[in-house]
Amino acid sequence: MKKIRFDWLFLPALGLLSVLILWTITSYSLAKNLPSPLKTWEASKLYILEPFAKRGEMDQGILRFTWYSLVLVAKGYALALLIGTPIGFCLGLSRTFTKTFDPLIQILRPVSPLAWLPLGLVLFLDAGKDASTLGALFTIALCSMWPTVLNTAVGVRAVPQDYLNVGRVLKLSRWKTLTKILLPATLPYMFTGFRLSLGISWLVIVAAEMLTGRPGVGGFLWQEYNSLVYEHIILSIITIGVVGFALDRLMSLAESKFKSVL
């Protein structure tokens, strides 16, 4: 028990403290424009202590901003899974499909979200007021679906022949083979993909909000940079990190639930 408290409480606290000290020293010596931890706290207090306050379009509590971002991420992420999973299954099942589309996927996969966003905005130019939302959704979905696609494909290819033989002996229909054998056997792989995809959507949302100026954590960050309130940049960064970490933990919790079955 004592050992565990030392490992999980004392050591991380020590790490945090040393970074804070380093940060303080830097802000007073090397980088005079970097706000010190104390100044950051002073300037951010209002946003943290009234997390859901709404004082203006770009002046809201930090959790309210986070909520806006999360809603958009949820939509884009759902879209990514809806598109990515079937594509992954097709890649895993059909050699022809793989040969046809794999090169394309390999080329599109490394493209940065910053490059997709303008295209997204152009695509939905006619939507008027919603253009930025739809463009952001398009970018999130497109950038974050690749891990799901590839992991699903690998998972489908890795389904043991034994399970498929059971399906063949029982003369399961195509649909039943998919739902009773392929899907459950692939689920652990799919979840690994889902987790990685969620991480990427959270990365993309910040970039998307910065470019479109939507209210959200990323939008807030960019706006405060422009209005020279550098303390809030740090507040945003910390928020983004904590939320991303929490999302990843949640997903790996769900993942381990499925992995333990096999």
Next chain:
Amino acid sequence: MPFLELTNVDKSYGDHSVLKGLNLSIERGEFVAIVGYSGAGKTTLISLIAGLTKADRGTVKLNDLDITGPGPDRGIVFQNYSLLPWLNVTENIALAVEQVFPNWSTEKKNQHVARNIDMVNLTPHAGKLPRQLSGGQRQRVSVARALAMDPQILLLDEPLSALDALTRATLQDEIERIWEADKKTVVLITNDVDEGLLLADRIIPLTPGPGATLGESVPITLARPRDRKALNHDPEFKRLRALVTNQLLGYAAKRRTTVTRKLTLPDILPEDLDAPRTHRGRPLRPHEQKNETITLTS
């Protein structure tokens, strides 16, 4: 007319010929054991009967109908159990029952599943997942699943080879009991001659590959039920065991085998202890390698 009939079956994977000119005929209700070395093509043979692979040449017929693909009329028990790990015992069997008897009422299906679980003595474990069961229990689930399909023929592909000796003996008794109960046609693939002698009406040895084929079948006339302890002293049992074993050994001897090995000698030479100490010097360490060729002929 034989129930299951294979005539002149050839099967090869690429250039590697596994089965060649294989003939087999089995009557309804017969328990046949096919005994052979590992790698001889036993699993290929059972896959052909199950319809999981197709023969290159020759015909495979069940009930005078060509076998074109797998189906629930041939219940198969795989060597590695092949249970779906995300379904519990009941669900694994229910999946098969659901598929084979779609028109039954839910109640009848549930009863059928429960009866088959009971037949392999797994009722207390019905709600467990495969990973919570021992190897023997998993194999019993696999047997129950095959039986629940009410197949015309039961194919057992080395069902007990992954189990320890004690569990194996228990399961052998269980297989015999189940077979006595409804006299299904059974093809048992095994590498254990004693197992074949204990269970089967007939043992057919499979010659070693490449190009394996079936040898002369040996009818087992031992009275049932067979008691493994008493059998060990039975002169007829001993005679049959010697007969089958000799057949199998005969195939091995006929194969002309040449083994070439590279021998690396230990990196040291014995010291000459008689030589005067001052002149002995350091021990010699020649990195010597020799090739050794052994040819076995009958």
